[in-house]
Amino acid sequence: MKLLSKAKVYLVSRPSVDWEQVAAFLADEGVPPVPESIRAGSDSSNAIVEISARLCYMSYGRGRSDIADFIHNLLDRKDGSVLEHVNYGFALTGVSRSLTHELVRHRAGFAFSQRSQRYVDESESSFVLPPALAQEGAGSEQASEILQKALETAADSYAKLVDALGDVIPRDRFDSATDRRKAIRQAARSVLPNATETKIFVTANVRAWRHFIEMRGAVYADWEIRAVALQILDLLQEEAPLLFGDFEVAELPDGTRTATPEFSKV
Numbered sequence: 270m271k272l273l274s275k276a277k278v279y280l281v282s283r284p285s286v287d288w289e290q291v292a293a294f295l296a297d298e299g300v301p302p303v304p305e306s307i308r309a310g311s312d313s314s315n316a317i318v319e320i321s322a323r324l325c326y327m328s329y330g331r332g333r334s335d336i337a338d339f340i341h342n343l344l345d346r347k348d349g350s351v352l353e354h355v356n357y358g359f360a361l362t363g364v365s366r367s368l369t370h371e372l373v374r375h376r377a378g379f380a381f382s383q384r385s386q387r388y389v390d391e392s393e394s395s396f397v398l399p400p401a402l403a404q405e406g407a408g409s410e411q412a413s414e415i416l417q418k419a420l421e422t423a424a425d426s427y428a429k430l431v432d433a434l435g436d437v438i439p440r441d442r443f444d445s446a447t448d449r450r451k452a453i454r455q456a457a458r459s460v461l462p463n464a465t466e467t468k469i470f471v472t473a474n475v476r477a478w479r480h481f482i483e484m485r486g487a488v489y490a491d492w493e494i495r496a497v498a499l500q501i502l503d504l505l506q507e508e509a510p511l512l513f514g515d516f517e518v519a520e521l522p523d524g525t526r527t528a529t530p531e532f533s534k535v
């Protein structure tokens with residue numbers, strides 16, 4: 270039985286700009302060439318925010334010429350709707366079903382694709398150690414033993430249920446062998462615990478990521494999802510420092526981290 274203690278977070282998709290199309294749009298609208306303020310954004314996310322925001326007043330090349338100042342002003346005024354044009358997608362592995370159950374509660378601006386427990390056999394699945402037990406010295410031997418035993422029992426029950434249902438569920442009730450396997454696994458998964466490892470692809474826009482990190486990076490959030498929110502923030506602060514740089518990361522005495530934004534829920 271494989272026990273995992275740290276999620277893997279892969280930044281898979283990021284925004285990009287077609288500068289030829291931007292130039293064509295601005296030329297057609299009589300605003301050539303591409304204003305320096307837009308070019309000043311070193312990453313595409315800044316440029317998308319500025320291009321979309323300036324369209325509202327057709328103010329290209331006017332007003333604030335410093336992109337940092339421009340974005341700071343948007344965050345300060347909570348003009349968050351333009352942040353919805355910028356999307357980042359992550360593949361998460363080594364996360365528990367309890368984490369993904371909390372993750373998918375985030376609705377606005379999110380898209381999810383999660384590994385199916387109906388299609389995919391869970392006989393060899395891994396389990397995620399709750400951070401309280403994974404931390405060095407924090408999990409008592411007794412607690413670890415209790416968890417280990419419970420997970421072994423669950424894995425064993427799952428395998429036995431798959432076998433038992435395989436013997437009794439009639440083949441002629443299904444159009445295909447795949448449908449029958451799904452029927453078996455969807456029943457057997459009822460004994461799998463929250464700690465069962467899963468994988469999920471999650472894409473969200475910058476406004477939604479900011480809200481997610483604020484909620485799940487707070488001290489009140491579950492430790493596992495908080496750690497993942499912080500891993501996501503680390504990557505996004507590198508990718509788009511102007512859009513995520515206001516989050517302050519703090520180390521707590523228990524070794525975990527929290528994230529607090531200067532600009533709350535933009």
Ligand SMILES: Cc1cc2nc3c(=O)[nH]c(=O)nc-3n(C[C@H](O)[C@H](O)[C@H](O)COP(=O)(O)OP(=O)(O)OC[C@H]3O[C@@H](n4cnc5c(N)ncnc54)[C@H](O)[C@@H]3O)c2cc1C
Pocket residue numbers: 374375376377378477480484485489490491
């Ligand atoms: C520490 C913590 C403890 C929690 N405990 C529990 C718990 O015990 N039980 C439980 O059920 N949940 C719990 N949750 C989940 C929480 O209630 C939210 O479901 C989750 O955090 C998603 O937040 P959200 O709705 O703001 O986000 P999103 O769904 O991403 O929405 C973002 C924002 O969009 C707006 N919005 C979205 N949908 C609507 C809508 N339909 N109508 C109006 N406005 C909308 C709101 O302003 C919302 O804040 C907890 C969350 C945290 C962080």
